[in-house]
Amino acid sequence: MVKNESEKQTEEKIFDAAMAVFEEKGFATARMQEIADRAGINKALLHYYFRSKDHLFDAVFEKRLGDMFSKIFGVFMSDKPFEEKIKAYYEEHISFFEKNPRLPNFIMSEIALNPQRLAKRFSKIDYAGLRDVVMEKNGKELAEYNIGKEDWPQLMITIISLTVFPFAAQEIIKVLLQRIGQETDFNQFMNYRKTFASDFVMNSLKNRKKI
Amino acid sequence: MVKNESEKQTEEKIFDAAMAVFEEKGFATARMQEIADRAGINKALLHYYFRSKDHLFDAVFEKRLGDMFSKIFGVFMSDKPFEEKIKAYYEEHISFFEKNPRLPNFIMSEIALNPQRLAKRFSKIDYAGLRDVVMEKNGKELAEYNIGKEDWPQLMITIISLTVFPFAAQEIIKVLLQRIGQETDFNQFMNYRKTFASDFVMNSLKNRKKI
DNA sequence: GTCTATAGAAGGATAGAC
DNA sequence: GTCTATCCTTCTATAGAC
DSSP: OOOOHHHHHHHHHHHHHHHHHHHHHHHHHOOHHHHHHHHTSOHHHHHHHHSSHHHHHHHHHHHHHHHHHHHHHHHHHSSSOHHHHHHHHHHHHHHHHHHSTTHHHHHHHHHHHOHHHHHHHOTTOOHHHHHHHHHHHHHHHHHHTTOOTTTHHHHHHHHHHHHHHHHHTHHHHHHHHHHTTOSOOHHHHHHHHHHHHHHHHHHHHHHHHTO | OOOOHHHHHHHHHHHHHHHHHHHHHHHHHOOHHHHHHHHTSOHHHHHHHHSSHHHHHHHHHHHHHHHHHHHHHHHHHSSSOHHHHHHHHHHHHHHHHHHSTTHHHHHHHHHHHOHHHHHHHGGGOOHHHHHHHHHHHHHHHHHHTTOOTTTHHHHHHHHHHHHHHHHHTHHHHHHHHHHTTOSOOHHHHHHHHHHHHHHHHHHHHHHHHTO
16 A cells, blocks of 8 residues: 555545544444544545555554554663653653543553454564563662562553553543542643652552562 | 333343443444344344343443442442551452453443443442541551542552553453463463552552651 | 445334234 | 334445546
8 A cells, every 4th residue: 555645645634534533432433424524535535545444443553552552662661770761651651641542442442342453463562572671771670679570560560550541541530530529630630640650659669679 | 110020030131141242342333133142032122121222231331330339449448457458459359350351441441432421320439438438447547658638549540550450451461471471371460460469559658658 | 536426234223913 | 021024224335427
């Protein structure tokens, strides 16, 4: 599917509209008509450029899966002390999701409904490589925290949980925050979370050290 | 919708089948035909008992929302020291989700796709009451950990994240565990997590204390 | 490349017999 | 209460003109 410059304009409009609609409605509820409308073109053109709803979805899904993981990998692959990485991660990850609030749910629920999509697209993500780089660059610090190779997956999932879950469950959290009558809204909650989460993780690791 | 005993048999079969199918496929992808097949009855009967796909879904959704939250509330409303609650929570919550692995995703994604469903059904969940009970029973301990009223939502979301997110993202985690070539499978991972998570939380709180 | 018109299939819902 | 048959709408996908 090589495209020349004149095609790009339309193809991009379609892609962007599809991204918005799929993320908002999910694959099954998304309508080709709505994507066409938002792109400002005709329904038939969608098929001209992307052949089918499935193909269009796959294109969007792959892109967004990449967005999701490269954000995480970027920080942890970098060349900082572990505590710096934690701080940078929460700062950047939460800021990123503030601009892409539906992304966590989109990825997780589409995978849950259709795990084959993951298998098709996930080969590029080099998770073992991430672990090796972090172990090489921060292994000594982590050893002081009593995090060995077999605790690494637990720690990573823990770190990620603290940002991804609140966005995935944001509609519930919004209701809860109202319900307890604090003036905090969701955005403030997530902003405060940048420091709360990184303190929480580092406090735990530093205490673990002394066991 | 009061029902006599003879109705109950069939109505329950339908409800159980619907629960399974909705959780597996999501509202939009679920088919009335498949629900009927699994219940071992005819499609028309679904409408006789539940009027429409929407009504049937609402019944299932309300039940499952209750299951989800009562599990959390049960532990934290109880009468134990906070550290005991944490341990009991991770033990019970993870065991529960091992039997209901699709529940977290089901709740979160259906709410994300259709937040009105939440508004309709969420009024029963007394979140402020939960906070007040915990504050009353464990307030002193939490004060020692430097958790005041405004940190309470952050702490609760943190605690819950650590169990709910891994189940919601389980298909991704399964791939990651394979990828790093550890012999751990997802079930073992979650079993180990019962103690990892409670240690992680308590280590953090106890260190926070000394700041 | 872009549009209009329409084919064709799927799926929720109901009518009506038993 | 339960079934068969069928209606009717919705939506993806394509044919064909410009």
